[in-house]
Amino acid sequence: MTKQLGGGDPAPPATRAHPGTHLAGGPDDAEPHTDRLRYLDAATRRIARGMNLDETLHELCHAAVPAFADTAFVHLYAPLPVGDETGAVPGVLRLHGADRASPRDPGPGAEVVNPAADRLLGKLLQDGRPVFGNAPGVTSAAAELLGTAGAAPAVPPGRRLIIAPLHGRSHVLGSVVLIRGPGRPEFTDDDLIVASQLATHTALGLEKAMLYEREAAIADTLQRTMLPPSLPDPPGVRLASRYLPSSRTAQVGGDWYDAIPLPGNRVALVIGDVMGHSMTSAAIMGQLRTSVQTLAGLDLPPDEVLHHLDEQAGRLGSEHTATCLYAMYDPVQQRLLVSNAGHLPPVLLHPDGRAEVLQVPPGAPIGVGSGGFESVETHAPAGATLLLYTDGLVESRDSDVLTGVEALRARLRAASAGSVPPALEKLCDEALGALGAGGRDDDIALLAARFEGILPETVAYWYMAPRPQTAGQARRLTRRTLGHWGLESLVETTELMVSEVVANAVRFASRPITLRLLCTDVLRCEVGDDSPIVPRMRHARLSDEGGRGLFLVDQLARRWGATRVSTGKVVWFEQPLPDAPAGDRTP
Structure with missing residues (x-):
């Protein structure tokens, strides 16, 4: 991704005059060193304000330009390594941001460079120390990085370019390229220290932002999963x-x-x-x-x-x-x-x-x-x-x-x-x-x-004594109710299932059992009793005289289940309604 971050904000009072312009004094001149410390204090505080990756890079570029350099390019590994994971270094650097004293859109050129470990750019990033662009062999590495910006200028001569690797606690995250134009003095050896500090604080800020975003993503996923x-x-x-x-x-x-x-x-x-x-x-x-x-x-x-x-x-x-x-x-x-x-x-x-x-x-x-x-x-x-x-x-x-x-x-x-x-x-x-x-x-x-409620006329409810004749009584009540609701096509299967479930309840109940029929978007039957023993479906052998009741329910019903309640249990099953007008299905 290429992103134009815009021009830098005015430098703090102590750094409004560019450090590179007047901080190159001799060893007896204490003022340049004081100004550098003031600049670094203000710049690192600003970088630390970033709460995410984009904000951290934005603050770096605005702290560096124009107070320390005229142009800053930031390249980050894609994907960025996070945390304490170990493994192969990512293969590509992607231009993530550019800031110039005279903003221009990055050109349409390539945005990706491959800093192979056996090439100079890869070695420079792994080494972690900032270098000048005119150091032996560094020109080609700088050209690789600047080539990603398309319309960026060629590698400037002399000490007008610094490559500062972004080294975190455990990983190399990328690099920042700082350039000064011909209207300003070249970088000095002390400026390498400044660039190193800017890169170090940026890398720590990036790690903090990435860990923060990863924790936020994990937390949000955890919350929504629950x-x-x-x-x-x-x-x-x-x-x-x-x-x-x-x-x-x-x-x-x-x-x-x-x-x-x-x-x-x-x-x-x-x-x-x-x-x-x-x-x-x-x-x-x-x-x-x-x-x-x-x-x-x-x-x-x-x-x-x-x-x-x-x-x-x-x-x-x-x-x-x-x-x-x-x-x-x-x-x-x-x-x-x-x-x-x-x-x-x-x-x-x-x-x-x-x-x-x-x-x-x-x-x-x-x-x-x-x-x-x-x-x-x-x-x-x-x-x-x-x-x-x-x-x-x-x-x-x-x-x-x-x-x-x-x-x-x-x-x-x-x-x-x-x-x-x-x-x-x-x-x-x-x-x-x-x-x-x-x-x-x-x-x-x-x-x-x-x-929305359920209309009382679509509900039928009975209490029945737990005795052998109860299953037959339940069949008769079911047949009469389904006929009243216009569900004659469901009478045969519903009678059979009601008989099996009621007979099972009679075996264990010591108090009256309940039978309820509800006609909503489905036909639902519920049989409740005071026994907490929940029935389980089993496959009966050919020689068994019983054990086939719930198997029949499982085959005939669309859904069925058994639920323990405070008073015992409820066994229920549902059947789809036949394709008929609603007026033919309800009273």
């Missing part, structure tokens, strides 16, 4: 999310969100934030998220999930604390159950555009160990939208949390002012507001859920 790659699509609710890393730090944060399908077409909505920005925060976030997923699979109430999560955080032995909000949505009953562990309250956007901050007891953060979590139930009407978010969305250096929450409510109300509610993805963008464009002090995680 977040769900995609959101589920459960019936009765639509989901959308946003995650924006902080623009003020390259360290990974501990914000996370999740949506976890639960038995009975319910869904758990989770958002959390581990305090701090570090790899440790990300690691703890990953552990807590995994724990939440495990606890959610047990179908525990939200307050119990947070209670067990708090205990798990204590066993991890970390001093980090976290906030977490766990909500459970039931699309059939259209209710929302929420529990909070020190997190910001969610916002419920009603169908009429009213934005309500749900009053949920905050509880103590996860890791404090005080417990005391409570679950609050609220109505979640069809068309309402729930927003869970982390503090980066509502808190900044310029506003506190309360002000930020009110601003969020105002944005949501404005977005819902029309007669047609905004699409969920657009609503997320409106919730982010200007924060989505950058300038963030903290990470932002946002999870939005639009409730």
Whole structure:
């Protein structure tokens, strides 16, 4: 890549007169040495300001031109060696930047030079000491470097060119070529020391920038890997999310969100934030998220999930604390159950555009160990939208949390002012507001859920005693319900599978079993009992009288599974609906 960095800024007061013009005095003249030290102090401070590779090279060129040279060319190895890796030196140097007293675009010539180790240029770079362009044999090496710039001048005569290798702690990173025009004195031996210092500080700055960028890339990859790659699509609710890393730090944060399908077409909505920005925060976030997923699979109430999560955080032995909000949505009953562990309250956007901050007891953060979590139930009407978010969305250096929450409510109300509610993805963008464009002090995680509900007439639910006749009863109820829904083509297979699953539940249940049929985008059957023993499919031998029930379910159903819950287990299976109008499938 070739990049024109533009002309140099005015030199600091102590260096406005070019050092090469008046710093060539004799040994009894102390002023030139003082000026060189002042110049180096100002130049190295400026180079150290660079936070990434481009900024570091920019500061080098602007520190060197015009205070020390008229032109500076920087060549870097491609790819750049990073860290403590050992191996073959990269094969090519690429012109990365050029700065001139009279800026001109680098010409269309070649941008790459191959400093083979057995050639002079390769040996000069490995040696690490700056040299004058007129040193024996160096002219050809200088011509190689200048040839990459196309329109660059030929190698100037005399001591008007210095090649200074960029040596880091472990690797050669490239070189900087400094040139003085005919209107200035030639470089001196002392100027070689100045060039060496400029190159050394630049190389250290480049290594710092590369390591910083590599750590940032690893941290960002780690963070995004720990977040769900995609959101589920459960019936009765639509989901959308946003995650924006902080623009003020390259360290990974501990914000996370999740949506976890639960038995009975319910869904758990989770958002959390581990305090701090570090790899440790990300690691703890990953552990807590995994724990939440495990606890959610047990179908525990939200307050119990947070209670067990708090205990798990204590066993991890970390001093980090976290906030977490766990909500459970039931699309059939259209209710929302929420529990909070020190997190910001969610916002419920009603169908009429009213934005309500749900009053949920905050509880103590996860890791404090005080417990005391409570679950609050609220109505979640069809068309309402729930927003869970982390503090980066509502808190900044310029506003506190309360002000930020009110601003969020105002944005949501404005977005819902029309007669047609905004699409969920657009609503997320409106919730982010200007924060989505950058300038963030903290990470932002946002999870939005639009409730659609499931019509009661598409759900059939029964309790049945665990006795031998129950399987036949379940078949009759299934046949009658599917006929009412216009799904006669599914009666035979569904009856068979219901009979097998119910018969298996009767064998282990000690209390009434449940049978539920749901007709949404698929036909779903759920059979629950109080036994924690989860059935496993096995291949029955020809001589076996049983053991084929789940094999039949596996062959006939599109999907099936078994889930442990706090009251026992639920075995479920799904079938695709026949190609028929929706009015023929539902009451």
